[in-house]
Amino acid sequence: MQILVVGGNGTLGKAVVARLRELGHSVISGGRHDADVYVDLADPESIKNMYTDLPELDHVISTAGQTTAKALVDMQPEDNMLSVQSKLLGQINLVIVGQHYLKDGGSFTLTTGIKKDDPIPGGTSAAMANGGVTAFVKSAAIDLPRGLRINAISPNVVDVSFEKLKSQFLGYTPVSITDVAEAFVKSVVGKQTGQEYQIY
Template sequence: MKVIVVGGNGTIGQAVVAKLQAENYEVLTAGRTSGDVQVDMTSSESIEQMFQKIGDVDAIISTAGAAKKVLVEEMTPEDNLVAVQSKLLGQINLALIGQKYLRENGSITLTTGVMKDDPIAMGSSSAMANGGVAAFVKSAAIDLTRGIRINCVSPNVLEESYAQLKEAFKGFVPVPAERVAQAYLKSVAGKQSGQEYQVYE
């Protein structure tokens, strides 16, 4: 089973890659500068080129997506576009373009996050994108054919990221990346579709 993990060299991505490799999946990683193959998911052309390079796969995973952290009172439409183009459309375009390269019974797994359910200051742009991705996943699942499934994983703040993020996430109880990675494995190896796996504890 061949899997592409966009963002596979990041904090969540590395844990997902390790989990899948331990289950004997063939894993390719992608990033703008990191990984086995380069892709910028904010560009449809770049996504198409990546799939042309790697060919058909059994699973597509995204553990990537940027957003600006800005208070709503100070946020400009341009600030908000970062999350729209990366976290929201980047991930959705990965699914839209990637579906053509998915083998029968393949899966797509995207990443959202706790901020949409448990708000933090300066988190609105991320929350917007997370909500859009989760709604897309729930709805897209009923359209997909050929046994293709789609889910997303909504992690709490990670233990591995907490040192950098603790000011923003005071009072949150971080979760280990390994536990978050289990949800991606569940999405790839299981039969469910249209789910958001919330890993908040």
């Protein structure tokens, strides 16, 4: 199976790529730097160009998407647009465009996160993007053609990111990145669709 991981060079992405390769899959890493294929999720034309260059894809994973971390009281409408363009619309456009390119029976797996279910200060913009992606996944699952499936993974803060993020996540118990990577594997090799796997 050929699997694209957009964000394959990031913290979550590296673990997912490594696990899928360990299982014998052919994995292509996508992103704006240090990737096998270039894609900028915030640019729909770039998404289309990427798919045109990858005619043999079975599955697409996104562990990408930036968000704004800012106190609501300080937020301006333009601050929120990073989360909208990148994590929300970027991941959704990966599906809207990609549904016409994946092989029959393929799948999409997107990334959300705990901030929408267990809020932290400054997390509203990320929570908005996460919630939008979750709603899209549930609905797209009944609408996708040709047996295509779609799921989302919603991780808590992961162990390897905790040192960097612990001031935001005081009182949270980080989860193992190995468990999070395994949830992506379950989404790809399994048969479920329209699900959000919460690794909390």
